[in-house]
Amino acid sequence: MARAASPRRKFLTTLAAWAVALVIFFPVLWMILTSFKTEASAVAMPPEFLSADWTFENYETVWSRSDYPRFFWNSVVISVGSTLLGLAIAIPAAWAMAFVPGKRTKDLLMWMLSTKMMPAVAVMIPLYLVFQRTGLFDTKLGLVLALMLMNLPIIIWMLYTYFKEIPGEILEAARMDGASLWNEIVYVLTPMALPGIASTMLLNIILAWNEAFWTIVLTTTKAAPLSAFIASFSAPQGLFYAKLSAASAMAILPILILGWFSQKQLVRGLTFGAVK
Amino acid sequence: MKISHRALLGATVSLTLAGAALAETTITVATVNNGDMVRMQGLMDDFNAKHPDIKVEWVTLEENVLRQNVTTDIATGGGQYDVITIGTYEVPIWGKQGWLTSLNDLPAEYDVDDLLPAIRGGLTVDGNLYAAPFYGESSMVMYRKDLMEAAGLTMPDAPTWADIEKAAAAMTNRDAEINGVCLRGKAGWGENMAFLTAMSNSFGARWFDENWNPQFDQPEWKATLDFYLNLMNNYGPAGASNNGFNENLTLFQQGKCGMWIDATVAASFVTGKDSTVADKVGFALAPDNGLGKRGNWLWAWSLAIPSSSDAQDAAKTFIDWATNKDYLALVASKEGWANVPPGTRTSLYSNEEYAKVPFAKMTLDSINSADPTNPTVKPVPYVGVQFVAIPEFQGLGTTVGEIFSAALAGQKTADQALAEAQAAVTDEMKAAGYIQ
Numbered sequence: 244m245a246r247a248a249s250p251r252r253k254f255l256t257t258l259a260a261w262a263v264a265l266v267i268f269f270p271v272l273w274m275i276l277t278s279f280k281t282e283a284s285a286v287a288m289p290p291e292f293l294s295a296d297w298t299f300e301n302y303e304t305v306w307s308r309s310d311y312p313r314f315f316w317n318s319v320v321i322s323v324g325s326t327l328l329g330l331a332i333a334i335p336a337a338w339a340m341a342f343v344p345g346k347r348t349k350d351l352l353m354w355m356l357s358t359k360m361m362p363a364v365a366v367m368i369p370l371y372l373v374f375q376r377t378g379l380f381d382t383k384l385g386l387v388l389a390l391m392l393m394n395l396p397i398i399i400w401m402l403y404t405y406f407k408e409i410p411g412e413i414l415e416a417a418r419m420d421g422a423s424l425w426n427e428i429v430y431v432l433t434p435m436a437l438p439g440i441a442s443t444m445l446l447n448i449i450l451a452w453n454e455a456f457w458t459i460v461l462t463t464t465k466a467a468p469l470s471a472f473i474a475s476f477s478a479p480q481g482l483f484y485a486k487l488s489a490a491s492a493m494a495i496l497p498i499l500i501l502g503w504f505s506q507k508q509l510v511r512g513l514t515f516g517a518v519k
Numbered sequence: 520m521k522i523s524h525r526a527l528l529g530a531t532v533s534l535t536l537a538g539a540a541l542a543e544t545t546i547t548v549a550t551v552n553n554g555d556m557v558r559m560q561g562l563m564d565d566f567n568a569k570h571p572d573i574k575v576e577w578v579t580l581e582e583n584v585l586r587q588n589v590t591t592d593i594a595t596g597g598g599q600y601d602v603i604t605i606g607t608y609e610v611p612i613w614g615k616q617g618w619l620t621s622l623n624d625l626p627a628e629y630d631v632d633d634l635l636p637a638i639r640g641g642l643t644v645d646g647n648l649y650a651a652p653f654y655g656e657s658s659m660v661m662y663r664k665d666l667m668e669a670a671g672l673t674m675p676d677a678p679t680w681a682d683i684e685k686a687a688a689a690m691t692n693r694d695a696e697i698n699g700v701c702l703r704g705k706a707g708w709g710e711n712m713a714f715l716t717a718m719s720n721s722f723g724a725r726w727f728d729e730n731w732n733p734q735f736d737q738p739e740w741k742a743t744l745d746f747y748l749n750l751m752n753n754y755g756p757a758g759a760s761n762n763g764f765n766e767n768l769t770l771f772q773q774g775k776c777g778m779w780i781d782a783t784v785a786a787s788f789v790t791g792k793d794s795t796v797a798d799k800v801g802f803a804l805a806p807d808n809g810l811g812k813r814g815n816w817l818w819a820w821s822l823a824i825p826s827s828s829d830a831q832d833a834a835k836t837f838i839d840w841a842t843n844k845d846y847l848a849l850v851a852s853k854e855g856w857a858n859v860p861p862g863t864r865t866s867l868y869s870n871e872e873y874a875k876v877p878f879a880k881m882t883l884d885s886i887n888s889a890d891p892t893n894p895t896v897k898p899v900p901y902v903g904v905q906f907v908a909i910p911e912f913q914g915l916g917t918t919v920g921e922i923f924s925a926a927l928a929g930q931k932t933a934d935q936a937l938a939e940a941q942a943a944v945t946d947e948m949k950a951a952g953y954i955q
Contacts, residue, residue, distance in 0.1 A: 283793045286769040375597050463599050464576040475579035478552045
């Protein structure tokens with residue numbers, strides 16, 4: 244029988260967890276506080292944790308100067324679209340690697356992961372030219388494809404890890420009962436791996452939402468998402484931190500809410516199979 | 520009812536002509552987020568009323584991101600942008616490459632001769648005006664009149680570096696958190712190196728000799744860096760190696776700088792509503808050392824048309840609207856003369872109303888005292904006051920900027936920094952084929 248933790252130990256552990264959580268969350272908290280300060284208060288030295296002049300002016304300015312709904316909609320389409328397309332490709336790929344591995348499966352997985360180690364800027368010009376010449380530049384479809392390709396190795400790796408936790412005998416039993424490959428993946432594998440698929444999906448939506456290199460390089464006006472919206476509030480001359488913070492808060496709020504409501508699913512998926 | 524063929528034909532032709540008349544050309548304008556550009560976006564109703572056939576879409580980006588995106592697009596002939604916001608550094612390089620469309624054919628009413636000669640010169644290559652200035656700036660001394668008075672000093676209109684050092688010493692009061700002088704220290708070709716390169720001109724230094732040999736091993740650069748480091752270490756703010764334009768602006772607005780030598784556009788900020796010292800600020804020309812060159816720079820954010828744009832006429836119409844005299848009058852009528860984009864037209868400075876703006880005259884004098892085609896005491900093979908207009912300069916300037924910033928942070932001596940700069944620039948210039 245496991246020994247119960249002492250109250251003192253429990254208290255210290257909880258305190259440490261809160262301290263770590265606060266350190267991680269502090270930049271976001273600071274950004275939100277700054278977004279309600281005046282520009283002068285935002286850059287005051289020593290820093291003002293709680294400003295004397297709270298204001299909504301930054302939000303009003305940001306809202307009036309930009310077409311926020313358009314940027315927001317572009318972000319939704321790009322992040323959800325790239326994730327769904329990625330899953331459609333990754334589920335069969337991860338199934339094959341997990342249940343019908345070949346001699347080179349491990350090498351293939353490592354090779355896919357190695358593409359993530361390449362700096363994005365190294366392929367900027369070739370990809371830029373491809374997008375220009377195929378008409379994909381500044382289109383949502385183009386960004387869906389770009390972000391899907393960028394995140395595909397992570398999606399496949401995550402799904403592969405989850406699928407490996409599912410006993411192959413169950414799929415074998417389904418096959419013996421006459422299930423086709425399609426039925427096996429859709430009706431047997433997918434429901435069993437649903438927590439893993441859901442957490443993969445959520446994580447990739449977050450990654451795609453926050454992507455700020457390709458989404459700025461490959462767009463101008465029509466498909467620019469919230470990353471471009473934020474970038475437009477940085478100023479070379481003049482104070483801008485408060486307005487930039489307001490723009491950033493508006494950009495991360497939707498994904499923060501999504502993460503908050505789906506945290507149980509995320510944790511469940513990320514710890515899937517960790518404790519047997 | 521029967522409709523004749525002739526009537527049908529007539530209706531078709533009429534509809535086609537009407538459609539053509541209503542056809543809209545869309546242009547994409549890439550720009551940075553600064554007060555003047557934001558103001559222009561707010562005044563687009565005027566442009567739309569005058570040119571209903573042109574629709575303008577804006578791409579506003581952070582300066583370095585804009586530079587990267589526009590360079591990529593223009594170098595690959597992408598044609599994604601029809602009007603781009605570029606600085607005086609890019610214009611000579613891109614103009615020579617044939618990446619920009621000449622603006623020599625702007626209408627006579629545009630009055631190109633009204634552009635300030637120094638600004639126009641910086642945007643012209645081989646007789647072709649490749650960009651129209653939207654606003655221009657130089658650098659100057661902004662100082663606290665009250666602190667100078669309390670110290671029993673008077674700031675000359677055209678001070679020397681010795682005057683600056685004397686004033687900095689007199690105004691520094693560490694107990695009251697007042698630093699005698701605030702200067703750029705943050706690394707970057709457009710940050711500390713813009714200031715130091717302009718400053719070095721007044722000490723007789725230069726980046727390269729006539730044969731592109733780096734000159735950081737010469738006594739003029741040593742005098743420049745020694746003076747800068749001593750001034751900042753004795754009278755500058757703590758952590759100055761992290762301070763760029765915005766950090767120094769904040770310090771000055773909070774009353775923590777006796778002097779600040781920086782862009783003339785800062786004058787409207789330090790006298791604006793966010794400044795706690797708005798009514799105590801005086802202005803003077805950037806300092807010199809009696810060698811015939813002052814330590815001020817010249818910069819203009821300008822509008823240009825990439826040669827890859829397929830909406831050249833509409834783009835030219837937009838640039839004409841955004842940079843002509845009527846636009847200045849439009850801004851003045853809506854937002855007052857103090858908010859008119861400065862530093863582009865001679866006529867603005869002969870306007871009686873604009874002359875009442877406290878920093879107007881000093882801005883004009885500063886711009887006029889900079890000469891991008893003859894920036895240094897000794898001859899040089901390049902154009903540019905606070906930069907060298909060659910493609911390699913962005914990298915070189917940032918590398919040297921990091922070395923000098925480290926010296927300001929106390930991580931190396933002036934001699935070590937200069938030796939490193941000389942070695943780094945020599946290597947790069949050899950690699951680029953300028954020298955053997």
